[in-house]
Amino acid sequence: MSAETTSDRMSEVSKKFGISPEDYMLPARHMINLLNPDGTLRPENEQGTEPGHEYPLPSPARLMEAYASLVTGRRVNDQNSALVRQGRMAVYPSSHGQEACQIAAALCLEENDWLFPTYRDTVAVLTKGVAPMEVMTSFRGEWHCGYDPKAYKCAPMSTPLTTQLLHAVGVAHAAKLRGENTVVVAMCGDGATSEGDFHEALNFAAVFNLPVIFFVQNNKYAISVPLSHQSAAPSLAHKAVGYGMAGERVDGNDLMALMAIMTRAVRMAREGNGPLLIEAHTYRMQAHTNADDDKRYREDSEVQAWIAKDPVTRMKAYLEDAGLLTDAAAAKIAQDAEVVAKALRDGMNQDANTDPRELFEHVYSTKSTQLAEQQALLVDELDREEA
Amino acid sequence: MTATTSRVNPNVSAATARAAAKAANENQPVTFGKALNTALADGLLADDSVVIFGEDVGTLGGVFRITDGLTARFGAQRCFDTPLAESGIVGMAVGMAINGMRPVIEMQFDAFAYPAFEQVASHVAKMRNRTQGKLSLPLVIRIPYAGGVGGVEHHCDSSEGYYAHTPGLKVFTPSCVEDAYLMLREAIDSDDPVVFFEPKKLYWSKEQVDLEQLARDYEAKKSAPTEGSARIARAGSDATLIAYGPSVSTALEAAKVAAEEGINLEVVDVRSIVPFDDETVCASVRKTGRAIVVAEAQGFASVASEIVARVQERCFHSLAAPVLRVTGFDIPYPAPTLEKYHLPSAERILDAVDQLQWEA
Ligand SMILES: Cc1ncc(C[n+]2csc(CCOP(=O)(O)OP(=O)(O)O)c2C)c(N)n1
Numbered sequence: 001m002s003a004e005t006t007s008d009r010m011s012e013v014s015k016k017f018g019i020s021p022e023d024y025m026l027p028a029r030h031m032i033n034l035l036n037p038d039g040t041l042r043p044e045n046e047q048g049t050e051p052g053h054e055y056p057l058p059s060p061a062r063l064m065e066a067y068a069s070l071v072t073g074r075r076v077n078d079q080n081s082a083l084v085r086q087g088r089m090a091v092y093p094s095s096h097g098q099e100a101c102q103i104a105a106a107l108c109l110e111e112n113d114w115l116f117p118t119y120r121d122t123v124a125v126l127t128k129g130v131a132p133m134e135v136m137t138s139f140r141g142e143w144h145c146g147y148d149p150k151a152y153k154c155a156p157m158s159t160p161l162t163t164q165l166l167h168a169v170g171v172a173h174a175a176k177l178r179g180e181n182t183v184v185v186a187m188c189g190d191g192a193t194s195e196g197d198f199h200e201a202l203n204f205a206a207v208f209n210l211p212v213i214f215f216v217q218n219n220k221y222a223i224s225v226p227l228s229h230q231s232a233a234p235s236l237a238h239k240a241v242g243y244g245m246a247g248e249r250v251d252g253n254d255l256m257a258l259m260a261i262m263t264r265a266v267r268m269a270r271e272g273n274g275p276l277l278i279e280a281h282t283y284r285m286q287a288h289t290n291a292d293d294d295k296r297y298r299e300d301s302e303v304q305a306w307i308a309k310d311p312v313t314r315m316k317a318y319l320e321d322a323g324l325l326t327d328a329a330a331a332k333i334a335q336d337a338e339v340v341a342k343a344l345r346d347g348m349n350q351d352a353n354t355d356p357r358e359l360f361e362h363v364y365s366t367k368s369t370q371l372a373e374q375q376a377l378l379v380d381e382l383d384r385e386e387a
Numbered sequence: 388m389t390a391t392t393s394r395v396n397p398n399v400s401a402a403t404a405r406a407a408a409k410a411a412n413e414n415q416p417v418t419f420g421k422a423l424n425t426a427l428a429d430g431l432l433a434d435d436s437v438v439i440f441g442e443d444v445g446t447l448g449g450v451f452r453i454t455d456g457l458t459a460r461f462g463a464q465r466c467f468d469t470p471l472a473e474s475g476i477v478g479m480a481v482g483m484a485i486n487g488m489r490p491v492i493e494m495q496f497d498a499f500a501y502p503a504f505e506q507v508a509s510h511v512a513k514m515r516n517r518t519q520g521k522l523s524l525p526l527v528i529r530i531p532y533a534g535g536v537g538g539v540e541h542h543c544d545s546s547e548g549y550y551a552h553t554p555g556l557k558v559f560t561p562s563c564v565e566d567a568y569l570m571l572r573e574a575i576d577s578d579d580p581v582v583f584f585e586p587k588k589l590y591w592s593k594e595q596v597d598l599e600q601l602a603r604d605y606e607a608k609k610s611a612p613t614e615g616s617a618r619i620a621r622a623g624s625d626a627t628l629i630a631y632g633p634s635v636s637t638a639l640e641a642a643k644v645a646a647e648e649g650i651n652l653e654v655v656d657v658r659s660i661v662p663f664d665d666e667t668v669c670a671s672v673r674k675t676g677r678a679i680v681v682a683e684a685q686g687f688a689s690v691a692s693e694i695v696a697r698v699q700e701r702c703f704h705s706l707a708a709p710v711l712r713v714t715g716f717d718i719p720y721p722a723p724t725l726e727k728y729h730l731p732s733a734e735r736i737l738d739a740v741d742q743l744q745w746e747a
Contacts, residue, residue, distance in 0.1 A: 090537055090723060141723030144540040159541045160499060161471065194470035196502060224447035225468050297446045356728040363718050370687070374716045378728055381735070
């Protein structure tokens with residue numbers, strides 16, 4: 001059931017939820033939040049839901065799977081930060097604190113669905129299935145993208161902000177034209193929502209009614225610039241309605257809420273109900289990168305306050321209370337995370353070893369004579385160096 | 388502000404400040420970044436219509452700290468953060484310039500200026516011309532550019548060619564601390580839009596320069612204009628290396644090695660790519676009879692190509708050898724571990740020097 005025009009689609013969706021198209025498009029009045037910071041389930045009337053915005057709890061099996069990925073994600077972030085400190089890697093934009101967003105964004109996709117990540121989305125990329133060392137190729141300065149995007153259905157991690165959102169729209173459009181059932185998740189930060197490409201991408205996705213989920217990790221800062229200086233809108237999720245799509249805000253440190261929202265968003269998109277904007281409220285616990293000094297623009301007390309909202313401890317408490325996370329299960333999860341961390345350590349402790357000749361191999365589909373000449377010059381220099 | 392008060396620190400007398408600066412100067416050289424920072428501060432002081440804005444230029448002082456302290460000192464009206472949108476930043480600067488201000492804006496990195504290219508090419512460059520001179524745009528677009536710092540993807544582009552190719556823009560790029568100060572002051576005072584390229588590998592380089600004296604000379608117009616004037620960075624007689632921005636230091640390094648081998652190279656620092664100083668460049672080439680253009684940018688259809696063409700046209704009869712180019716390869720800027728193979732090195736320049744058809 002694929003609605004053709006936006007208004008058809010909206011009336012279909014609003015019929016489904018028994019609310020008006022405006023009510024469907026506007027985010028729920030309050031952020032969707034299923035778990036308290038201490039891991040207890042919030043009473044239904046405090047979850048932020050309202051008609052059309054209710055979300056069923058994910059199954060215990062789903063939650064356990066997501067929690068295992070969350071633990072691995074945290075371990076990966078901290079391992080990579082340690083590798084930067086040890087000088088094994090030049091730069092790593094850690095998503096410590098934001099892991100729940102990254103897990104939910106990737107885990108709710110099927111194998112043939114696409115992910116369009118940014119530089120900060122290492123954990124999402126790993127969760128999509130990309131091999132750890134292939135993700136790290138770019139951070140260790142070896143090559144700009146170390147994995148095969150087509151094989152993993154995962155685009156290169158974009159550094160220019162929001163430029164990849166339009167590519168996501170294009171992938172979705174091509175899939176639609178070919179009658180494929182693909183869903184695309186495109187990720188960006190709060191600061192990035194100010195870029196022109198963000199607005200063009202949302203508009204295209206809505207006009208062409210494409211199965212794209214725009215996943216904004218609102219971690220409150222764009223390097224040093226706070227959210228208040230980025231947008232005067234009531235929320236970033238509210239931006240969706242102007243383009244004719246629905247928006248929703250969610251507690252980005254609440255893995256259960258994120259999984260619930262993403263599961264429905266993916267299903268709705270796959271069924272032809274068009275795009276959705278998700279604004280996940282989270283916090284960047286560490287500096288932008290190791291080149292950044294966050295003491296210059298935020299108080300340490302603000303950072304400290306977010307520790308109480310940590311996504312890992314919250315989910316852990318819930319699963320333990322529910323009797324799902326036993327000591328044995330926890331040990332197995334920690335062990336699996338350690339395997340990934342070890343793979344990273346072992347890989348990064350080997351020197352990067354890219355052949356400089358390769359510089360000329362991937363500029364065009366066939367090497368021009370001009371590049372062949374330049375390659376010969378370099379080879380000659382390398383030979384002389386060796387001699 | 389009274390004449391006896393220091394411009395840099397109003398709480399002390401000018402004499403005290405000078406003595407302190409002199410003492411500081413003697414053991415503490417000035418970084419390239421500090422010279423730019425001082426030029427911005429002095430520009431703000433000299434003219435109320437100067438405003439600085441961009442991404443992270445306020446509280447943080449810019450990711451390279453070039454605007455460090457300006458918001459604290461001059462207030463958020465004069466130096467402020469914008470939302471994260473390059474096209475927005477340049478487009479707003481156009482409007483502010485139309486309405487009497489002199490915006491000095493920062494693009495965070497070379498490749499992040501591309502979203503604003505439409506504003507630059509379609510409006511910044513053309514406004515004076517299309518309005519028959521009725522609207523001019525006295526604005527400066529600062530772009531940290533080029534590599535050699537191990538930067539990640541999209542942080543090392545040499546994009547000067549795009550701007551130099553666009554009529555209506557001036558394109559400056561300093562290569563020493565003194566020029567960093569003087570050229571930025573001139574850019575701010577220019578009644579035309581200036582794209583100001585800052586070689587980021589030089590930000591931390593240091594030289595003994597008395598910035599206060601430089602400021603006084605600039606204001607008294609005792610310093611020669613840098614716009615449209617190349618600089619002889621090293622005098623020599625056997626061949627001319629023509630370089631700009633980040634490549635000047637590499638050219639000087641090559642000249643030093645060549646001197647040990649008995650070849651005396653002259654190094655010309657272009658510094659103002661647009662307008663271009665044919666006179667100084669050609670005088671040097673006519674004197675030496677040989678020339679190599681050194682640039683970090685990819686060589687095809689580049690500023691280096693343009694310089695070769697101009698020299699060839701004007702100095703044909705003085706040339707003992709074809710004018711050569713030593714540039715980056717015609718490839719997208721590589722990842723950090725590979726950049727050393729891409730960038731023109733002193734050795735690569737010396738190889739080119741060997742090819743200048745020396746008599747046996
Ligand atoms: C087009 C563009 N402009 C500027 C930059 C430089 N830059 C890199 S990250 C960043 C802040 C991004 O903030 P946000 O979108 O909130 O994402 P976060 O880093 O917080 O995850 C900036 C300005 C860039 N990468 N791309």
